[in-house]
Amino acid sequence: MEIVISIVVGILFMIGTYLILSKNVTRIIIGTGILSHGVHLLLLTMGGLKQGAAPLLGQEAAAYSDPLPQALILTAIVISFGVTSFFLVLAYRAYNVHGTDDMEQMRGLESDE
Amino acid sequence: MTVLHWATISPFLLAILIPFLYKYARSIHTGWFVLILPLVLFVYFIRQLPITSNGGTVEHTVPWVPSLGIHFNVYLDGLSLLFALLITGIGTLVVLYSIYYLSKTKEKLNNFYVYLLMFMGAMLGVVLSDNLIVLYAFWELTSLASSLLISYWYHRKKSTYGAQKSMLITVFGGFAMLAGFALLYLITGTFSIREIIASVDVVAASNLFLPAMLLILLGAFTKSAQFPFHIWLPDAMEAPTPVSAYLHSATMVKAGIYLVARLTPVFGGAAEWFWLLSGFGIITLFWGSLSAVRQKDLKGILAFSTISQLGLIMCLLGLGSASLYFSDGTNTEMYTIAVLAAIFHLINHATFKGSLFMTAGIIDHETGTRDIRNLGGLMTIMPITFTISLIGLASMAGLPPFNGFLSKEMFFTGVLNATELGIFNMPTWGLLFPILAWVASIFTFAYCAILFFKTFTGPFKPEKYDVKVHEAPIGMLISPIVLGSLVVIFGFFPNLLAYTLINPAMEAILPTLLAEGEVFKIDIYHWHGFNLELFMTIGVIILGSLVFLTMKKWAQMSFYLRERDPINYLYDGALAGISTGGKRLTSTYMTGSIRHYLIYIYSFMVLFIGYMFFKLDGFAFGGEAAPITFFETLIGVVMVTAALVVMFAKTRLTAIVGLGAVGYSLATFFVFFRAPDLALTQMVIETVSAVLFLLCFYHLPVFKQKFESTSFKVGNFIVSLGVGILITLLAISSHNSKFFESLKDYFVQASYDEAGGKNMVNVILVDFRGFDTLFEILVLGIAALGIYSMIKLRLAKEDH
Numbered sequence: 017m018e019i020v021i022s023i024v025v026g027i028l029f030m031i032g033t034y035l036i037l038s039k040n041v042t043r044i045i046i047g048t049g050i051l052s053h054g055v056h057l058l059l060l061t062m063g064g065l066k067q068g069a070a071p072l073l074g075q076e077a078a079a080y081s082d083p084l085p086q087a088l089i090l091t092a093i094v095i096s097f098g099v100t101s102f103f104l105v106l107a108y109r110a111y112n113v114h115g116t117d118d119m120e121q122m123r124g125l126e127s128d129e
Numbered sequence: 130m131t132v133l134h135w136a137t138i139s140p141f142l143l144a145i146l147i148p149f150l151y152k153y154a155r156s157i158h159t160g161w162f163v164l165i166l167p168l169v170l171f172v173y174f175i176r177q178l179p180i181t182s183n184g185g186t187v188e189h190t191v192p193w194v195p196s197l198g199i200h201f202n203v204y205l206d207g208l209s210l211l212f213a214l215l216i217t218g219i220g221t222l223v224v225l226y227s228i229y230y231l232s233k234t235k236e237k238l239n240n241f242y243v244y245l246l247m248f249m250g251a252m253l254g255v256v257l258s259d260n261l262i263v264l265y266a267f268w269e270l271t272s273l274a275s276s277l278l279i280s281y282w283y284h285r286k287k288s289t290y291g292a293q294k295s296m297l298i299t300v301f302g303g304f305a306m307l308a309g310f311a312l313l314y315l316i317t318g319t320f321s322i323r324e325i326i327a328s329v330d331v332v333a334a335s336n337l338f339l340p341a342m343l344l345i346l347l348g349a350f351t352k353s354a355q356f357p358f359h360i361w362l363p364d365a366m367e368a369p370t371p372v373s374a375y376l377h378s379a380t381m382v383k384a385g386i387y388l389v390a391r392l393t394p395v396f397g398g399a400a401e402w403f404w405l406l407s408g409f410g411i412i413t414l415f416w417g418s419l420s421a422v423r424q425k426d427l428k429g430i431l432a433f434s435t436i437s438q439l440g441l442i443m444c445l446l447g448l449g450s451a452s453l454y455f456s457d458g459t460n461t462e463m464y465t466i467a468v469l470a471a472i473f474h475l476i477n478h479a480t481f482k483g484s485l486f487m488t489a490g491i492i493d494h495e496t497g498t499r500d501i502r503n504l505g506g507l508m509t510i511m512p513i514t515f516t517i518s519l520i521g522l523a524s525m526a527g528l529p530p531f532n533g534f535l536s537k538e539m540f541f542t543g544v545l546n547a548t549e550l551g552i553f554n555m556p557t558w559g560l561l562f563p564i565l566a567w568v569a570s571i572f573t574f575a576y577c578a579i580l581f582f583k584t585f586t587g588p589f590k591p592e593k594y595d596v597k598v599h600e601a602p603i604g605m606l607i608s609p610i611v612l613g614s615l616v617v618i619f620g621f622f623p624n625l626l627a628y629t630l631i632n633p634a635m636e637a638i639l640p641t642l643l644a645e646g647e648v649f650k651i652d653i654y655h656w657h658g659f660n661l662e663l664f665m666t667i668g669v670i671i672l673g674s675l676v677f678l679t680m681k682k683w684a685q686m687s688f689y690l691r692e693r694d695p696i697n698y699l700y701d702g703a704l705a706g707i708s709t710g711g712k713r714l715t716s717t718y719m720t721g722s723i724r725h726y727l728i729y730i731y732s733f734m735v736l737f738i739g740y741m742f743f744k745l746d747g748f749a750f751g752g753e754a755a756p757i758t759f760f761e762t763l764i765g766v767v768m769v770t771a772a773l774v775v776m777f778a779k780t781r782l783t784a785i786v787g788l789g790a791v792g793y794s795l796a797t798f799f800v801f802f803r804a805p806d807l808a809l810t811q812m813v814i815e816t817v818s819a820v821l822f823l824l825c826f827y828h829l830p831v832f833k834q835k836f837e838s839t840s841f842k843v844g845n846f847i848v849s850l851g852v853g854i855l856i857t858l859l860a861i862s863s864h865n866s867k868f869f870e871s872l873k874d875y876f877v878q879a880s881y882d883e884a885g886g887k888n889m890v891n892v893i894l895v896d897f898r899g900f901d902t903l904f905e906i907l908v909l910g911i912a913a914l915g916i917y918s919m920i921k922l923r924l925a926k927e928d929h
Contacts, residue, residue, distance in 0.1 A: 030853025
């Protein structure tokens with residue numbers, strides 16, 4: 017199963033990277049979203065999949081899944097949510113100020129030199 | 130800290146006081162306060178003469194950075210003392226001269242004397258340090274002080290140009306020298322010059338011998354204005370004349386000479402050392418004298434003449450180093466005469482060049498011009514200046530009975546002996562030395578004649594000068610008179626110096642040649658009988674006069690009209706090339722496009738990690754894995770499909786829905802893989818994110834309402850494909866190479882017993898690793914505040 021998930025993660029990374037390399041701000045933000053999904057899935061996979069019950073002691077199972085990667089992912093989800101929302105509002109403001117959502121037009125080289 | 134230590138750093142201490150003296154004692158010229166110090170130091174160093182002339186040395190150590198072997202060692206032997214006397218003696222005279230040269234009311238005297246004292250202290254440090262690193266520190270201080278002094282009139286463009294040039298060239302050499310010192314340290318394990326000389330056998334046997342030598346010579350050549358690094362010296366003439374006289378004729382430019390002389394016991398005797406020193410020395414001598422003839426500016430002529438004379442001294446030191454090759458004691462006198470000539474000429478040059486610069490400064494000060502085409506007929510107007518100049522120029526040209534004659538005769542002897550050396554290919558190439566030296570001497574004679582006749586003879590035309598020309602005040606004349614008298618005294622009684630200064634200095638340069646209690650045979654006298662050297666001098670006088678007399682003819686040639694040294698074009702071109710080349714290089718890769726930067730980053734990541742991955746054979750496959758089940762694979766396919774939909778989406782809405790589908794698939798995975806808390810969080814956050822996306826997209830530009838699919842870029846796709854493949858491979862192989870057990874068991878045991886909770890994930894988040902959570906909360910808080918202020922804060926006017 018890990019190999020299948022690894023391939024899925026690879027595809028997510030590829031698509032995320034491809035979107036990040038595009039000109040449009042909104043596509044870039046969507047790209048970062050896909051990329052962070054890929055990262056979270058990767059973290060979970062690296063901890064090992066389905067090695068036991070959910071990490072709740074009430075279940076009184078013989079083996080549990082590793083709780084540490086889950087804690088790490090939980091933290092990462094919240095942080096990436098904070099960053100994504102900030103980024104979104106930044107894009108909205110940038111459009112308000114500059115009148116464009118094209119990264120190539122935001123280069124600012126012309127006005128600097 | 131001994132007296133010698135305090136003597137070395139005393140100029141720095143006085144420099145601290147100068148601004149106060151300048152501010153609170155405005156009625157007295159600040160120079161008078163400064164004058165005391167070099168005078169006291171000069172007397173102090175004179176009192177050390179008996180020690181060194183009896184072959185003794187003084188050495189004191191103060192630890193500075195003992196753990197690195199860096200000590201503030203002061204070491205006084207014949208060579209150091211000779212330089213210390215030059216520095217303090219000429220320093221005294223220059224300060225006295227500057228008191229009359231620089232106006233009390235118009236000039237910023239505090240700056241001038243602070244820089245000058247800083248220079249003096251640094252120079253004393255260079256010649257008295259025994260530790261290479263301390264020597265280097267003082268060495269760079271002299272470069273810094275020199276640049277500050279050159280740009281003293283900093284509102285003039287030429288001054289700052291000259292200062293920048295001298296700084297770049299000398300600091301370049303200084304860095305090379307530091308590298309050379311580091312290599313010497315690697316070879317010997319010590320920074321002390323004494324100890325390095327003691328372990329000279331180790332140095333000679335080392336592989337690093339040649340690199341160390343080349344790097345150190347680079348430092349010495351740049352500082353002492355040897356070809357082709359001489360170009361900074363003529364431009365340094367924008368400095369006030371006392372500075373030119375002090376730094377750029379008598380002291381700083383001799384720092385390289387000092388270094389070469391000081392390290393002769395280490396490197397001398399090697400063929401490379403011999404060839405580099407004598408070869409570059411003689412080229413510099415020749416080139417400098419040839420260029421000096423073309424100059425029209427008094428200080429320009431003197432600058433090139435300094436370059437040429439420094440080349441002469443360097444060449445003599447190189448020739449003299451051959452005596453270390455024959456250290457078995459046969460025939461050594463034949464080669465040591467070159468070292469003797471070098472030291473003697475060093476002293477002579479300091480005296481006559483100092484006085485010549487001062488008289489040039491007087492002429493500039495009193496007539497308002499330094500251009501030889503405008504000057505003339507000053508002989509009767511300025512009789513004292515005229516006399517001193519005559520003495521100095523005659524000495525520089527090598528005429529009897531002045532000291533320049535004596536050192537020139539010895540120089541000829543040295544180069545003639547060089548032809549008889551049976552080593553280092555000398556029989557083939559040796560003849561070049563006397564020929565080049567002789568031709569250079571002819572030109573030396575010619576430019577001395579130009580300086581003299583163009584300035585002092587001919588008709589006096591008062592209308593050519595803006596000011597009323599008259600003799601300088603007596604205070605300004607004292608220093609050149611003293612130096613001029615020394616030229617005459619050393620000329621008539623050269624043996625005054627023989628065993629007081631010259632012999633101890635020679636012992637320091639060639640320490641291994643003498644047995645205990647022995648001294649070098651030094652016998653300098655005017656009349657050698659009719660030998661080849663005398664005929665060479667007569668030839669110099671005749672041909673030099675011819676060159677000067679035919680000046681009207683060759684002055685029309687482009688050789689004379691093109692004043693600037695051609696190597697300057699190389700320097701300017703290189704400087705401009707580096708600057709524009711750097712700009713062009715930066716503008717090719719710093720495009721301002723974030724896409725390009727991301728491509729650099731991703732490409733580097735893929736290529737570098739991928740290369741290491743395959744080089745170290747990091748791929749691993751197999752190992753235990755969870756079984757592949759149908760529903761999970763289905764979710765994986767859904768996820769990939771959703772992501773591909775996002776990738777090729779034509780409208781924004783499709784993209785958002787696709788992204789949401791990816792997020793919900795991830796939540797489903799969390800369910801399958803036994804992570805209920807994650808599934809919950811992912812679900813909620815995905816929903817909120819989707820709402821946010823929709824909210825934001827509502828406000829996006831009208832003219833691009835349609836979310837256009839960007840054209841499928843092959844480059845982007847290759848890069849992202851690389852990233853995807855790399856991550857997949859990394860994930861697979863890192864899953865299959867686990868080196869230690871997880872911490873899972875600890876959390877399973879301790880969650881309830883120690884933290885009192887049954888939900889292990891939550892216990893980890895708030896108990897075991899609570900700090901993560903604290904700062905994650907902080908991140909959310911900052912994001913919220915940031916969003917709030919981005920929406921609310923309107924500072925710029927056009928912002929609405």
